[in-house]
Amino acid sequence: MDPTVRPIVKMEQITKAYRSVPAVKDVDFDLHEGEIHALLGENGAGKSTLTKVMAGVVEATSGHMSYLGKPVQFATPHEALQAGIAMVFQETSLVPSMTVAQNLYLGSEKFLNRLRGIYISAQQFLQSLNFPVDPAAMVEALGAAKRQMVEIARAVHHEARVIIFDEPTATLTPEEKRHFFALLRRLKARGVSIVFISHALEEALMISDRITILRDGELVATGPTADFDREKIIAAMVGRTLSGELYSKRDVTHLRKPGRKVLSVQDISMGAMVRNTSFSVFEGQITGVFGLIGSGRTEMFKIVAGIYKRDFLRGGAIDIDDRPVRYYTPTQAVRDGIAYVTEDRKSEGIFETMSIGENLFGGFLAAGREQGLVIKSRTIRDLAEEWTGRLNIKTINADARVVELSGGNQQKVVIGKGLIQKPRMVIFDEPTRGVDVAAIAEIHQIIKDLADQGLAVVMISSYLPEIMNLSDRILVCRQGRIVEELSPVEATEEKIMYAAVH
């Protein structure tokens, strides 16, 4: 290593496990003083987790970290910030109802704060950074780019020597991006070290000094940016070693043939998230939808399931069985046989206080399948028995509350809640997120069985092996639209990723 550059942060053998599932494994990472270091990888590769360890947001399960040559262990983000490591989050952490100046000094106020005083010093400070932001403006009135400037200013104000940016450019317009990059260079000139997490490879190649690539929680490549190009990065991001049994090479000669066209979507739009996109879904096959975070993949299908409403004007058209539909509530979609299995089972999937049976029964009831006037607890018990068997939900007894189950079994309950409605089309959104390996195989089998039974199955995933392995056709989503349709015969992980990044 060049002896003139010293690492400001040095992480050794960092492992962080969530519920014994490692998100990063034995990663070595060092950040040099005054460099811009791009951290790349697929969704779930462990980029966010690694940087969260660095910024004290989460604690590493094992490993060492040293900062300015001294070993450190940050218990809270506040400690890290005090030491000079700041993280600028994807979702900004500003207080929307306060002014820019108040946000800047948040947490470092003197006991008595004269508003005028902080406006003047904030004004001077923002000018010194060359940020055109009015310190008296409410944060909620600012656009994404200016909010980000405030976040950055706050980090600089705390005299941060290390600033971590998690997907900073995702919400910016091209013009704003140029300003942002100029700013990064200015920060660098001030001696600040920067970690830059991004999906946009071109940006990383353009701005960074060094690049580190993570895959499945492990470090796969690190080195000066000059040594990398787009192809090399993509190959490193997707070149997989762990696939093994679960993701063995698929036999592409036995693809399921498309049946009747169930869903046809033309030019639907919803705000900035879904932009003029069209696609179709057929019976009897699995349509895999790949997209990175923020690509609008979930939003598109939530529109189909009636959870979100597409734009009223120029919102496009959706046909179910050649019948135009416009859903105002999911109830209508459920009646038309569409079941959506959420990616976020905790906040929009399960009923925490209820038993497995009651959870399943909810789906049954909502689909209008309960015929009798009086609900018998017997029905609930029978349903619980039938579906715990069918989906192989492992539980001590059927009265167990859903919160007491493992992630995989909770996911099976959520799936069961959808399947009990006898849908014709099932939309799985990240069906194996936070699920243990054994359950992943079972859930994949459930998905395949549904397609074999002739249902239209959509599987949204940001995990390439899952997409490659299960799909009979692959749609790739980028920036709010389906940009590519591939057949598994021609698709490679590189090709899919190439279409998904910009």
Next chain:
Amino acid sequence: MNGSRAFLRNLNQERIVFIVAVLIFGAAVIGLPGFLTAANLISIVRSIAVLGILALGMSVVIIGRGIDLSMVAVMAMSVAWYLQLLGDGMPDHMALALVLGGVLVIGFINGFLVAYAEVPAIFVTLASGAFVFGYVRSQLIPSDAVAVPSGHWVELLGGVRYLGIPIEVFLFLALAGAMFVFLRFTKWGRYVYYAGDNPVAARNMGIPVRPMLVLRYVLAAVTAFLAGLLTAASLHSINTRVVNSTLLYDIVLVAVIGGIGLSGGKGGVRNVLVGAALIGIMLNAMTIIDISLLYQNLIKSTILLFAIIVDGLLNPRDEQTAQQGDI
């Protein structure tokens, strides 16, 4: 010991409150002369009846993750207006239809604003309660108290007894039974729990969450009207000053102390019965001991505060979703 551990594990709020109620009852029987007399016991159940009916209506709303602060205003003002219309000589069926219509409209507006305009329930119902009180008091009735016309069925209702027990006790029990059946055995009743536990999941699953919300506020308004009729029946008049009393807090107290979590999705009719029993016994005992109203309020408010804190600990609204962390 195995047995005692199982007992502790099953010791939920409802059971604790039940045990406390029994203990207070026992203490009152031993310590207070005149407590264990037929007349006093009847006065206890009678005092619980109206409170209990109101708490039933409130509970349906709370289980569905809402709250209705307009109940007492609706109860007093609807009945006051009804009696005023009768006094003005309007035919009974017309007056009843008019007032019932008004009650339904208030319930509907409450529900509509909460469900579709997405205004927090606490503000909607606080405002609508104040509006109902102000409008009826200023525009429709000339004085604070309105008497029941003599010979009217409401007056007669107050005198009906069966086995020496006033009719409102039976009405309370009948209503409790009806509510039990509604919550447990009907589809709409079940929806209350799903929407209360996780409204987003309920909506995604296809439950008509918003119309059901409206239904619950309408239901609460109608129960309030019934409770008002019973109050008028036993007192032969309705005093609208009750709107400014602590009755509203007693209702919430009964529901919360019985174990109906303010975070929604938990509890049922049994919890209301247990809560009403405890509060009824306690209020009665305090009256016999001759604790002044000021101190009674102090004691009640302390208990309510305590119950809400315990509720917050037992039923946290967010199960630390933020702690999960993404990968």
